[in-house]
Amino acid sequence: MTHQHDLSGQPEGEVNFGFEDLFFSRTDRRGVILAGNDVFQRVSGFAWAELLGAPHKIIRHPDTPRAVFRILWDALGGGHPMGGYVKNRARNGDYYWVFAVILPTDEGFLSIRLKPSTPLFTQIGAVYADLAARERTERLDPGDSARMLWTTVTEAGFTSYTTFMASALGQELAARDTRLGRPADPRTRRLIEMNDALERVTQEQKKLLRSFEALQSIPNNMRLVASRLEPSGGPVSAISENYRASSLVISDRLRSFVSGRENLCDRVSRQVARALFLLGANRVLAEMIASFRQADPVAGVDWPMEAEKLGRARDLTLQESRTALASAVGHAEELARSSAEIRRLMLGLDTIRVMGRVECGRLRENGTGLVATIDQLDLFHAEIKTRLETILRLSEQIGGVMNRFVAGDLQG
Structure with missing residues (x-):
């Protein structure tokens, strides 16, 4: 998948934000936004009045396969934390990629999102593009699509989607530390x-x-x-x-x-x-x-x-x-x-x-x-x-x- 780039090297249509930026949002159990931080508001391009009380899917991009959300919601519904690469859409139609860390809470869910940059992220982008296209053309059920994504992950050598997500988060955090000139976190390195x-x-x-x-x-x-x-x-x-x-x-x-x-x-x-x-x-x-x-x-x-x-x-x-x-x-x-x-x-x-x-x-x-x-x-x-x-x-x-x-x- 190729993109046109502007003079800064940023792909055309991609919202620019830094590796230091962390998105925060909190929702109720139905996914209605109860709170967020300035990075979320700024990068999404929505006014606070448009975000608070709106469903979180207001930023959903059609290029993110429904399989991803099926896997996320199945895990969160069982009370388990989960993560995933997600392509979001800003108010003006531009896009931005995040790695989302989502945790269930007593009231609903909270999510912290960071800018991804690893080779694994590049690979998953191609997988998503293919799967989203198949969902549209073949009218795949989200459950069938989720099984296809799980199969892709296991063929890449991971024993489960959980081990894939854990490895992805560890790699993204290590890459983020490097980008920000921080010393490597020994706990993350040893667990990876x-x-x-x-x-x-x-x-x-x-x-x-x-x-x-x-x-x-x-x-x-x-x-x-x-x-x-x-x-x-x-x-x-x-x-x-x-x-x-x-x-x-x-x-x-x-x-x-x-x-x-x-x-x-x-x-x-x-x-x-x-x-x-x-x-x-x-x-x-x-x-x-x-x-x-x-x-x-x-x-x-x-x-x-x-x-x-x-x-x-x-x-x-x-x-x-x-x-x-x-x-x-x-x-x-x-x-x-x-x-x-x-x-x-x-x-x-x-x-x-x-x-x-x-x-x-x-x-x-x-x-x-x-x-x-x-x-x-x-x-x-x-x-x-x-x-x-x-x-x-x-x-x-x-x-x-x-x-x-x-x-x-x-x-x-």
Whole structure:
């Protein structure tokens, strides 16, 4: 998607605002605007009298797919914070992009929005353009469109939309710090690293499961070889049956924590992503509160009351991020135990494989087919061991970061 640019380098039709600017708005449960800040009013181009009491969709741009709002509202309706890239429309028809951090409150919802600038933002812009066009031409239901967006996110390597949004917020905050000449926030950096490591663990475990499932054909080959080499129930047959049974146990164990809804890997990822998102929200809330001290009076907006509401939200995000990380630690410990059990079971599988190699020696030239089968096992075992080592190394890295946070490092 290309844009014409004016002499300043600003795309034609895009409202200009700075990286230092943070938008604030608060609505009731129906999405009616109850309060906002000067950045929101200035960039949107609406007068205060037009904003207060108006539905928040007054700034909605048709280029933002309805899928985005379906995902946001589903999360917020369940009492969960959520974020998203949103293209808004100003009063004069111009547009502006924001990354919105939205939190449910007792009265409704509050949102802090910042200027996005990462490569991820560039990628999502192209995805939105395609999806919005499909919504219009194919008259997609928002639910179907939301599933398409979720699929796009998972194909990009994220295990859920929550982990995608958490990663996006962390990256946008880090990029914003750089643009404003601020030192990097160590909490955000460590949580981004942990989130990325968790995504890699999940992908490695899925590959590990596929490797084990591919193994299932090898004991069958071994039985066919055995039927040509020995009477029924001979040593090669017994080895193939023991190998099949042991590998099935490992596959079932792996499947239980990498497949299906509420699997162990996803539970850890979601809780870490939730903590990352909440800590990012905590940062922008603190900055927003500070800006109210210099705010000019606005009829219908009580700045001290808004600051108090934001303060309560900030306290809650810190508290909930601690809870999320504590939950993640519990799940991660279970994941570590499961990984250690897989490694222990692999030792048993290795023993059976070695017994097969011994039989190859006993059978000598008659065991050519068995040698080829055992060679296949050697390759699979080497691949599986490499993946297990990667998983255990990443798990230790994740555990170290989480324990530092839970020990009280959330404040900075």
